[in-house]
Amino acid sequence: MCPLKLFIFALISVSSLNYCNAIHDEEEEDDVLGLTAFKADIIDTSSHLSSWNQDDTSPCSWNFITCNPATGRVTELSLTGLNLSGKIGRGLEKVQSLQVLNLAHNSFTGSLNPHLLLLNNLESLNLSHNGLSGGIPPFLTNCRRLKFLDLSKNSLSGRVPGEFFLTCSSLRVLSLSGNNLNGPIPNSISQCTSLNHVNLSKNRFSGNPDFATGLWKLTRVRTMDLSHNGLTGRVANGVSNLPYLKELLLQGNHFSGGLPSDLGLCSHLKKLDVSGNQLTGEFPKWVGRLTGLEYLDLSGNGLTGTLPDTIGGSGSLTYISLSGNDITGSIPSSLIHSGKLSVVRLRGNMFNGSIPEGLFELGLKQIDLSRNQLTGSVPPGSSRLFETLESMDLSANGLSGDIPAEMGLFSRLRYLNLSWNSFDTRMPLKLGYFQNLTVLDLRNGAFHGPVPVDICNSASLEILQVDGNSLTGTIPEEIGKCSSLYLLSMSHNDLTGFIPRSMSLLKRLKILKLDANNLIGEIPQSLGELDNLLSVNISYNRLQGRLPDRGIFPGLQESCLEGNLGLCSPFLKGPCKMDVPKPLVLDPFAYPNQNGNHQGETSRSKGSNHHKFLSVSVIIAILAAVLISIAVLVISLLNISARKRIQFVGNAIESCSSSSRSTRSLSIGKLVWFDSKIAPAWVANPETLLHKAAEIGKGVFGNVYKASLGEEGRDLAIKNLVVSNMVQYPEDFDREVRVLAKARHPNLVSVKGYYWTPNLQLLVTDYAPNGSLQCKLHEKSTSSQPLSWARRFKILLGTAKGLAHLHHSFRPPIVHYNLKPSNILLDHDFNPKISDFGLTRIVAKLDKQVMSNRFQSALGYVAPELACQSLRVNEKCDVYGFGILVLEMVTGRRPVEYGDDNVMILEEQVKVMLEDGNVLECVDESMGEYPEDEVLPVLKLALVCTSQIPSSRPSMAEVIQILHVINTPVPHRREAY
Template sequence: MAVAPAFRRLLLLFLATLSPLVPSLAAAAAGAPLNDDVVGLIVFKSGVVDHSGALSSWQEDDEAPCATWAHIQCSAATGRVVNVSLSGLGLSGHLNRGLAKLSALESLSLAGNNFSGVLPSHLSLLPALRLLNLSSNAFSGAMPGELGALAATLTALDLSDNELSGAIPDEIFSGSLRYLSLAGNALSGPLPLGLSRCGSLLHLNLSGNRLSGEPDFAGSLLPLRRLRVLDLSRNELAGPVPEGMGLLHNLKVLRLNGNQFSGGVPLGIGYCPHLTEVDLSGNGFSGSVPYTMQWLSSLAFLNLSGNQLSADLPSWVSNLTSLQSLDLSDNRLGGSLPPAMGTSGSSPPSSSPATASPGRSRHRIPAGLLELGLEELDLSDNELTGGIPPGSTRLFETLRRLDLSRNRLTGDIPPEMALYFNLHHLNLSWNDLRSRLPPELGYFRNLSVLDLRSSALYGPIPGDLCDSGSLAVLQLDGNSLSGPIPEEIGNCSSLHLLGLSHNSLNGSIPPGLSRLRKLEILNLEFNDLSGEIPPELGALDSLLAVNISHNRLIGRLPTGGVFPSLDQSAIDGNAGICSPLVHEPCRMNVPKPLVLDPDSYRSANGGPAGDLVGASGSPSSAAVAAAKARHRRFLSVSAIVAISAALVIVLGVVVVALLNASARRRVGLVETALESMCSSSTRSGDPAVGKLVLFGPRSELLSEDFGGSGEALLHKATEIGRGAFGTVYKAAVASDKLVAVKKLLTANIVQYHDDFDREVRILGKARHPNLMPLPPYLRLRRRRQPPGPPPRPPRSAPLNWAARFKIALGAAKGLAHLHQSFRPPIIHYNVKPGNILLDDAGDARLADFGLARLLPKPDRHAVGSRFQTALGYVAPEMACQSLRVNERCDVYGFGVVVLELVTGRRPVEYGEDDVVILVDQVRALLERGAALDCVDPRLGPFPEDEVLPVLKLGLVCTSQIPSSRPPWRRLCRSCRS
């Protein structure tokens, strides 16, 4: 007799709570031969949250899953399920024991979902499993050693990008493994010795964890003779790397970057002839580049940046004919660039002689280096001398990025550089070129970034510099350029950033700048510019940041755009700009008004007015009459002018009022439409108000805590703070749980909620002792919330130095985790004291991180609010939304926090007559040798040898130039614990 559907459903739900051995017995007792695969998958589905309905075809009434069930593959021979692929379906929940019924399962992939909880040990009950992929979820806790039961069959194991912690168990390693990735977790301890048993391993990725100590390469890695990919990057491994690396002669990719390795670069690397990528950056390797690397004929990517390499670059580098990207930046490499690079070697030398630093050899960088087909060449931040070579024919065709900044290069910029057909990024800044700008630079076809800051350039700016029209960033700050700003600079139609500050430019600001419709940052400070600011610049809606201080500008600021909101520091030091922020009298460069002088009128007969005086010296009656008539005419003209002006003003007020009323009506209509659309999506059926997403195994909140009436959540909440992205409320869920609720003000620009959900899940995986974990979120329909009273934080006693240093270190560790444990890195975007919380032990925890990535189209309101709510903490370049916002933006905010911790002062303080910028004040005191005068007097006794380096660190981090701020690999080498 067939089992009724209702009884079958009850039976399956009952089986979900029992041992995987019971279902078949129970089914037999019920007289129904249930398919084990159906039972197992339906039980598994009962523990899955499936918002998108991806598993809707899985029905418990079906006799077998092979015919109609999605994401399932069966064996043609046995009819059993052999492949379950549920990657990227937005599923969540926990893995129950239902999967253990799939005894024929060979491949299980749940990657790219939001499953949480500990890794279940019952996965070891799958005797035929060959591939297990649980990557990019939220699994936490320790790795179960029971997975070692799969050693006989498992060939591929991918648990990357989860929240696993603890040591890596030796039991999981076996001779059958060919692919193993545990990257992007929080695994700790030493490199496991059990790796040596994986003789068939081809791919090993343990990057982005907390593995530490000096690894036993001989006992763990060197026996893996078949290994193709070895990635140990972004851990805390230390000590020397042995010369025996050459035993891994099949290796193609070697990544050891972002650790604490020291000593010399091992010779054995050169004995791995198949290597195509070597990344040893961000360590402490010293000495020279080993000569054995010249034998790496297949090497395409070599990154040795951020080490302490100090010898000259050897000549055999030009033998690496397959090399495409070479990064040797941030070392101590010496030598000089060759005067010419071509097959004939006959190009003329630079106009300035090369000078080697004392104690260093005059060895030249090999000419053949630039004969390679390089796409990227980075030799920045070294000790290179000589001139910039014109390049070679092959380099002209291939090079896309060239960075020679922060060296000691001299001489002219070769006009031949304009022949780099594919060059996108050229950085020659911070050298001593003492050169003119060649007009041929305007011939660059694809150049988008040209950085020539602080390179001792002189002479005029060529008018045809922007002929190509592709420039997005032009930085010429800190030179000795003279003459006027060319009107032709308005041809740079793609320009987002224009930096001409700290030069000797004169003349007026050209109106042609108003043609730069994409311009977002304009720096013209510290020049000799004069005249009025073109009012056309006020029409640049994209312009977000302007600095015209310390020139000789006069007159009114433009009335539109960013100009009415400029602060005093952006316009200070001019001859007479008219602005409420400027206390000096302004000078108006406008025509003098028309003056009507009655005495200047001529008589009707052509004589002067004085002829109308009588002989007795008194005015004649005719003269009096004529004077009265002229006076009446004069009053009439004045009255007409006054009345006309009044009418124009009244008309303007009426028009503005009507436009404002119309705009308010339009906004009201838009908001009403949005309310209607949002309301209609939740009006039918159950009055649910949105979508609840729970993630993170450490969350104590459950879906039932929010109940069915989520709308009441914010009605009962109290406001505790406001920021650029929204308002924070304290709300109670269930009966005894308090949560902080962040309500995004710009939720109306979230176009695709699936993308929003995915980004939030990524942020939810950011788990670290110095980060506030992101709790669940509830997406409500759009409603207005009346603002509560402003928060009143209680005052506390001043912190001592140990407590303040602990806060700074904790914040640095949290930021380092965000920047170094995720690819792409999570940018906090809002580093300020209000987002650094302290727990009961005084440890710092970063909150509100990564909110910028939730909003794909931040509007001007969000950008403006960002600057107002975090005044003083925002890096200057963050005003430019289209430029690359990277980790060094957070370094700036961290630097301001450090200065605030040391000084006890706010970053911006307003006095009666001036505005004090903390960064500028501390820098001025440091230059005068009185830096300790700015230390907070409430600090009490403090160790000067500790406070002063921290103060200097804060100043370095707050450099106005992003590239001058230290990268995290140098700023916080030990901040990832």
């Protein structure tokens, strides 16, 4: 080659190299610019991205970045779990060599950025566990190399567009779980021919029997999770087209009919869960042919028939749950050949016969055979079972005989329920061996004999229920060792003796039931120190004397105390027997003179004076008795006269349905009206006020009656205050009621007037035609329409406004102190009207301790500072009650609910679910569709209102402002719900 050609070639080579280097530098600069722009929209409170410097020429040294060493281009960006927030903004589209993008487990919000479609080399996209909202872009899978796509655990909504699946031939893994997606599953999903794993669970997908047309064409799929949606119809045939299917999860939908028989052809199937649907027909026999099946859950359906003898025979089964069906016959002995079996749940069927003995020789963790028709005895367990068993429920069967002694060797057992059987034996004597036992339920098990003294050797015991047996003897002092106990129930036995003082050591105790026994003596005063105690029942024993003067005891109602010899309580009628030892009096003259001088004379002299003193005492006693008798006679005559004059009013209220009413004079009473529109006849004649009154409810302060105005066609409500004999002066009563009458507000029940006598006080208010919120939430009939979210929000906002008026328009503020659904009344348009507000002012002369504990009977609604005996009542107590009311409105559940095995505290449950990110699962399903962007912040507001620290709760004025912010301003959005 000539020198000239060599020179030209060299020149071209250098130019090309310089050009490539320039392109390379430019691409690296694109990565820096793109990542810097992306960072600009991120809120990084922990400075995780501090190494990202826009002045760098290459991002390959930055944290959380992976580059291709050959090209220097960014190939992976992984920011998982860094507590980042903000938006996924512009910039990433410049990082063109990006293959892996992982932003999971952060707090990113906003919609999915459509510019992600421009990442042509992207193979893995993980945006799960964030707060992304809005819809899914139609062509998100346009990245033809995309193999992994996870958008789960966000707030994405709307339908999945059919175009979403048109270019997904390379996709291997797809997860849209835990969003709010709705509508049918597009048939275009069949275009994802390489899909191995599909998870569309926990959305609102719906569909008819043909929903699976596209799904059954995914011939390479291994796992398919469609659980917890709204899918309907039959599970269509076509599953046999999925030869590699290992997991099929369809639980929590509305499938009906029977399971398709071709499921039995899925030879690789290891996990099948179709629980919580509406399946019918006989239990499928083909289940016994699935030799590789490890997990089977068909619970919560309507399956009938018997189990095939081959079930479990392959030895692969580890989990079986068939609870809540109508399966009959015996439990197949082939289950004992499943050596790997860990969980057996057959609860709520009609299995009969005995428990297969070999079943208790397996290494089970959980066994639930409750609510069947099993007979015979409990089989002895093997050493293998002792080491593994954590939960056993054999309740509600016909089991009999002794409890195996070796049961006490279950070292890991946490839950044991043998209730509602016919054992006819003593309680297990080796309870002390249950070192990890949390729940022990032996109710109605036909147990007899004494309560074992080692019953509390398990320091972890939280629930102990032995009701309805024939237990005898005393409650052992060792009960005080149950330091973790929060429910103790020993009612309906034959227990005797005293209530042990050691019970005062149970600081976590919330529920105590000792009713229907033969307990004697006084209740230990130290039990009043149990600040967490919410419910006590000691009725129908032989107890007497003073109740503890603290805690919940002074406010216990009659139903919790009745049937004893003489307990002292303001809510009990009858004698009050003070079982207090008499003071010991020593006669100083009964002993010889210790000085020894003039002993006889001194004795006689002092004895003479002593007799003289007794004589004077007798005379004084006789005179006092005469005077007292005269006074009692005079007072009795006056009382008889007064009672005759008010007899009509008392009878009318106590038996409003009676047709025979007294017509005696009511001149002793004082009738006052604040509403000038009421007819003069009503003002002059209280008898008309009570005529044809009908009882419509009961409250803490008294019964409520409905009375009609007759010709005027107007209805009023009359409350007969049960504290009538506590307010002795009409001036006090008049002054306080007039304060209430001035509290005029659209969301407060209007006070119209009152009637006063020394023994009877009536409060007359407006009548609410739609009843109470309590009825709409918890006592609704099957024909009544459930409350929609719009109506519930309206009630919450109106209630907040009513409380704010009481708190901020009066000085001192009017504190309701007893806010709950039964005190929220609803007018024709479902506007809330708060009732019973300020009634604590009327009974202010009552002992504050009694009033405080009277309201503690409203479990779950009362602020914690009241339970701690703080007698300062301020408006923050109402804020707490409002927060509980919000939780009740959103969830449709009561603040405290008692199950067979535990106590559910609504506030605690919602708080846990919020922390776990699944709080919307507790929303009341009966109200239908609802805007999640309103419900979620309303739930958060409720938890702020129920803060344990009163000063941390907002005022009701602030609550109203927050509710207005939460409430969407778009009119048509509100009308949609």
